[in-house]
Amino acid sequence: MPGPSDWAALRFTVLQALLSALFSVVLAVPVARALARRRFRGRGLLVTLMGAPFILPVIVAVLGLLAVFGRAGIVNQALGGIGLPPVQIYGLHGVVLAHVFFNLPLATRFLLQGWQGIPSERFRLAASLGFGPSDVFRQLEMPMLRTTLPGAAMVIFAICLSSFAVALTLGGGPRATTVELAIYQAFRFDFDLGRAAVLAVIQMAVVTVAALLAFRFGHINGFGRGLDRPFRRWEAEVWHLRILDALALVCAALFLLIPLAAVIWRGLPGLLDLPVQVWRAAIVSVVMALSSTLFAIILALCLAYLALARHRTEAIALIGVAVSPLVIGTGLFLLINPFSDPARWAFVLTSLVNALAALPFALRVLVPALRDIVRDYGPLADSLGMSGLSRLRLLVLPRLRRPLGFSAGLAAALSMGDLGVIALFADPERATLPLEILRLMGAYRMDTAAGAGLLLLAISLFLFWTFDRGGRRDVEA
Amino acid sequence: MKPHLVIAALLAASPALAQTPQLTVYTYDSFLSEWGPGPAIKQAFETECGCVLNLVGAGDGAALLGRLKLEGARSDADIVLGLDTGLISAARETGLFVAHTIETDLDLPLEWNDPLFLPYDWGYFAFVGNRGEAHSTSFRELAESEQKIVIQDPRSSTPGLGLLMWVKSVFGDEAEEIWAALADNIVTVTPGWSEAYGLFLEGEADLVLSYTTSPAYHLIAEEDDSKVALPFSEGHYMQIEVAGKLAATDQPELADQFLRFMLGDAFQSVIPTTNWMYPVVLPDGGLPDGFSTLIQPETAILAPIDQAGALRDLALDEWLRALSR
Numbered sequence: 044m045p046g047p048s049d050w051a052a053l054r055f056t057v058l059q060a061l062l063s064a065l066f067s068v069v070l071a072v073p074v075a076r077a078l079a080r081r082r083f084r085g086r087g088l089l090v091t092l093m094g095a096p097f098i099l100p101v102i103v104a105v106l107g108l109l110a111v112f113g114r115a116g117i118v119n120q121a122l123g124g125i126g127l128p129p130v131q132i133y134g135l136h137g138v139v140l141a142h143v144f145f146n147l148p149l150a151t152r153f154l155l156q157g158w159q160g161i162p163s164e165r166f167r168l169a170a171s172l173g174f175g176p177s178d179v180f181r182q183l184e185m186p187m188l189r190t191t192l193p194g195a196a197m198v199i200f201a202i203c204l205s206s207f208a209v210a211l212t213l214g215g216g217p218r219a220t221t222v223e224l225a226i227y228q229a230f231r232f233d234f235d236l237g238r239a240a241v242l243a244v245i246q247m248a249v250v251t252v253a254a255l256l257a258f259r260f261g262h263i264n265g266f267g268r269g270l271d272r273p274f275r276r277w278e279a280e281v282w283h284l285r286i287l288d289a290l291a292l293v294c295a296a297l298f299l300l301i302p303l304a305a306v307i308w309r310g311l312p313g314l315l316d317l318p319v320q321v322w323r324a325a326i327v328s329v330v331m332a333l334s335s336t337l338f339a340i341i342l343a344l345c346l347a348y349l350a351l352a353r354h355r356t357e358a359i360a361l362i363g364v365a366v367s368p369l370v371i372g373t374g375l376f377l378l379i380n381p382f383s384d385p386a387r388w389a390f391v392l393t394s395l396v397n398a399l400a401a402l403p404f405a406l407r408v409l410v411p412a413l414r415d416i417v418r419d420y421g422p423l424a425d426s427l428g429m430s431g432l433s434r435l436r437l438l439v440l441p442r443l444r445r446p447l448g449f450s451a452g453l454a455a456a457l458s459m460g461d462l463g464v465i466a467l468f469a470d471p472e473r474a475t476l477p478l479e480i481l482r483l484m485g486a487y488r489m490d491t492a493a494g495a496g497l498l499l500l501a502i503s504l505f506l507f508w509t510f511d512r513g514g515r516r517d518v519e520a
Numbered sequence: 521m522k523p524h525l526v527i528a529a530l531l532a533a534s535p536a537l538a539q540t541p542q543l544t545v546y547t548y549d550s551f552l553s554e555w556g557p558g559p560a561i562k563q564a565f566e567t568e569c570g571c572v573l574n575l576v577g578a579g580d581g582a583a584l585l586g587r588l589k590l591e592g593a594r595s596d597a598d599i600v601l602g603l604d605t606g607l608i609s610a611a612r613e614t615g616l617f618v619a620h621t622i623e624t625d626l627d628l629p630l631e632w633n634d635p636l637f638l639p640y641d642w643g644y645f646a647f648v649g650n651r652g653e654a655h656s657t658s659f660r661e662l663a664e665s666e667q668k669i670v671i672q673d674p675r676s677s678t679p680g681l682g683l684l685m686w687v688k689s690v691f692g693d694e695a696e697e698i699w700a701a702l703a704d705n706i707v708t709v710t711p712g713w714s715e716a717y718g719l720f721l722e723g724e725a726d727l728v729l730s731y732t733t734s735p736a737y738h739l740i741a742e743e744d745d746s747k748v749a750l751p752f753s754e755g756h757y758m759q760i761e762v763a764g765k766l767a768a769t770d771q772p773e774l775a776d777q778f779l780r781f782m783l784g785d786a787f788q789s790v791i792p793t794t795n796w797m798y799p800v801v802l803p804d805g806g807l808p809d810g811f812s813t814l815i816q817p818e819t820a821i822l823a824p825i826d827q828a829g830a831l832r833d834l835a836l837d838e839w840l841r842a843l844s845r
Contacts, residue, residue, distance in 0.1 A: 048840065102714070109719070109722055113722065208711050212715055216706060217709065217843045218844050224673070224676065224711075228675040231676065232675060232832075484714035484717070485549075486550060487737045488555060489718055
């Protein structure tokens with residue numbers, strides 16, 4: 044049975060996840076709004092690059108963050124330069140800072156999609172009615188945020204719930220013990236599978252409650268159909284809003300891109316002479332990412348249809364992201380071991396588990412889009428007698444292209460960056476890139492590991508960009 | 521390829537497979553990685569035994585034992601290589617291991633006569649820092665100093681557990697006091713060794729908990745002599761890594777042959793510059809050059825293996841109390 048230290052771990056886990064989710068979505072509002080109503084050179088590149096923190100292996104990203112906020116980081120050097128005392132990143136605030144760094148881009152994308160879901164005809168109408176910015180906010184943006192924010196917060200809350208390495212490394216010590224670490228302890232120290240299972244169930248229960256709350260407050264509120272034409276936002280063309288938007292974008296870009304630049308800077312020297320094993324691992328990872336993407340998209344489409352009928356279905360998908368890879372891996376091991384050698388299945392299992400990890404994000408963007416399609420175009424399709432495959436091909440898939448592209452990109456990138464369960468039954472011949480980075484670091488080869496981290500970043504971004512762009516072809520977004 | 525050709529190929533291949541004996545060794549992931557001793561050892565042993573050596577990886581030492589417990593007597597493993605002194609009593613309690621029959625003459629700082637487990641390498645834990653800085657020479661001095669350290673969590677990391685046992689062995693009932701005094705020196709506690717060492721190299725801390733052999737890596741592989749291990753007057757805690765033969769093995773002779781090979785030159789000579797630990801039998805060529813510059817602790821500390829479990833639980837509670845304040 045869970046003891047007092049487990050409850051303390053649960054309290055800390057929930058607290059940090061709540062704060063991380065809250066800060067991520069609140070800060071994402073001005074950033075997403077600026078991206079939604081401004082067009083500028085490099086906007087697409089910025090959107091893609093800003094997604095990078097989310098797909099980096101945790102330790103690579105943490106080292107990037109520390110280059111900025113750490114003891115010897117840029118911020119403290121600047122503070123020291125003007126005679127101020129250094130700031131300390133280790134503690135609850137450091138954990139939240141890192142989680143916002145990881146999840147702000149994700150929240151921004153969810154909200155951006157919400158903004159893009161408001162038909163441009165509505166903004167035209169608002170402009171012709173002479174709406175000012177505050178009217179537009181009240182009549183159009185606020186209703187959209189009310190439906191989008193809870194879901195975005197829920198997904199981020201679920202991700203942060205199983206945070207382990209970030210919470211411990213930046214938390215500064217055992218005060219920052221999470222449920223995930225308690226599970227580790229149950230496995231490694233006591234080999235108490237029962238206790239590990241109880242803790243995993245607690246983790247799942249918290250996610251389920253969060254999901255139910257989010258669905259309760261995330262009302263469904265349609266805007267009706269539109270012609271998907273891009274539109275200039277007249278009401279926002281005033282100088283103080285321009286400055287506000289520019290400020291939001293510059294702050295977000297600095298916050299997200301400077302640590303990323305540190306990762307690139309650290310990795311460049313090592314990138315030039317990466318050993319052949321790293322390249323081999325990169326190929327394994329790309330193949331795994333692609334198969335993972337396929338799994339994720341098929342699963343997500345099926346679940347999205349189910350979620351239309353019973354929208355709480357989406358909560359199932361969250362469990363995959365909230366449960367520790369250690370628990371999933373051990374469970375799979377126990378299932379397969381009586382019949383076959385688990386190592387033989389490591390590749391398939393890891394791509395499947397990685398696909399499950401991408402599901403909540405895919406569903407978060409697919410379900411609302413699918414719901415709109417069914418509601419807004421379903422009657423028309425019915426009256427035209429369009430059904431089955433032709434309905435999927437001619438109506439659903441084209442209109443889902445943007446969320447599908449985004450989901451596929453995210454699934455591919457997540458699978459690239461995630462260690463997944465492969466470390467639990469690794470096969471020396473088929474290491475993935477994140478596992479290889481871990482091995483390099485474990486063998487003192489930090490510079491080579493940094494180079495491999497940069498390679499991973501480049502491949503992940505390329506995969507994400509390709510899928511995401513594919514989904515946004517012909518559309519100004 | 522046509523189906524009957526595939527079948528023919530399988531038929532042709534299977535007798536050959538059946539004739540070649542297979543030895544399965546479970547080990548931790550970093551042992552079998554390209555940067556670890558695995559590849560060289562596989563090649564050397566296969567040449568010697570005319571068999572196939574399957575090295576199977578499973579996380580780290582603690583994960584290895586967990587996996588073995590999950591599999592029980594049905595395990596394919598013939599040998600488990602990579603448990604350390606902190607795990608031996610738990611491994612013995614599984615009842616899965618059988619006594620080895622190898623005569624030993626080991627170069628260890630202390631006597632070894634465990635009937636089940638044979639050491640293959642060893643090292644001392646130590647704090648590692650940069651040369652030229654004013655360094656502490658004991659835990660007490662460190663606790664009073666301003667030096668910042670990064671350590672590993674004993675619940676998820678072997679070196680972290682080593683430090684816990686080190687402090688407990690040296691200070692006994694005063695261990696909690698020492699941890700409380702060290703609390704303001706600790707920058708952070710990482711899940712594993714790699715994160716801690718990475719943080720140290722990035723300048724996040726003055727010292728990192730690692731091994732006395734860590735400077736040898738920088739010296740030999742990077743020609744960098746800027747890293748030093750700090751000799752502590754209280755003595756240094758040891759880590760001895762061991763291998764054991766499983767009772768359920770279907771290759772008992774081959775398993776014994778492997779254990780003998782493990783103490784031979786071909787195995788022991790690759791240990792220093794792949795696992796960055798000391799070999800248990802000095803290779804014919806001696807230790808690599810850089811190793812002569814390493815500190816040699818005067819006192820080697822190791823908790824009695826039978827008491828390690830109880831001591832560990834007590835020490836963990838104290839550690840948590842002292843650092844959660």
